[in-house]
Amino acid sequence: MIALIVFLAGVLLAPRVFPSRERKVRNQLALLSKSVSKASRENPIITATKVNKLRSLFAENFRLRTHISLFSGELTREEIVSLIAQARLEFSTLAVRFYDLQVEFPDDGSAKATLTIRVKGTMTDGSLLDETHELECFLREDEKKWLFGECRVVEILEK
Numbered sequence: 001m002i003a004l005i006v007f008l009a010g011v012l013l014a015p016r017v018f019p020s021r022e023r024k025v026r027n028q029l030a031l032l033s034k035s036v037s038k039a040s041r042e043n044p045i046i047t048a049t050k051v052n053k054l055r056s057l058f059a060e061n062f063r064l065r066t067h068i069s070l071f072s073g074e075l076t077r078e079e080i081v082s083l084i085a086q087a088r089l090e091f092s093t094l095a096v097r098f099y100d101l102q103v104e105f106p107d108d109g110s111a112k113a114t115l116t117i118r119v120k121g122t123m124t125d126g127s128l129l130d131e132t133h134e135l136e137c138f139l140r141e142d143e144k145k146w147l148f149g150e151c152r153v154v155e156i157l158e159k
Helices: 002-017 021-036 044-055 077-089
Strands: 058-065 073-076 091-107 110-123 128-142 145-154
Touching (some): 021 091, 021 128, 073 077, 077 091
16 A cells, blocks of 8 residues: 555656656746736845846847847847846736647757747836737757747738
8 A cells, every 4th residue: 555655656746856848848938927927016026036037047149039120139148138127127017928838849959839928917107018929939958957049929910
């Protein structure tokens, strides 16, 4: 009976102790969502903690591709983190959620995550933002940690 309990505990805990590559990529996306999101009246210590977590998510060189040329291009880790931190300052509340996540591994050490992102928030001037976009994020494994190397907004054609 004890052996059965130990076996079942091992089976249930193994995915948490030894997560798969896909689980690691999903965890990075969850951490990105949590770090970018902002609760009302966020404590400055929490803000600093979130910014530090963002640094650990991006590769040293990051590429952003979007229809807004001002935000597109090659960025260093510090530049993308600074850009996100500045954007967060414009919001009193901000929720970033990922949906319909699909993860592929085109080759060893790289991952492609295709997902829908919903950004919903209240800006400091009181205006509301509610946008949904399709994204492709490319991650690279660096010392057993998955880092964002590129994200691109997928243009959806309307009828």
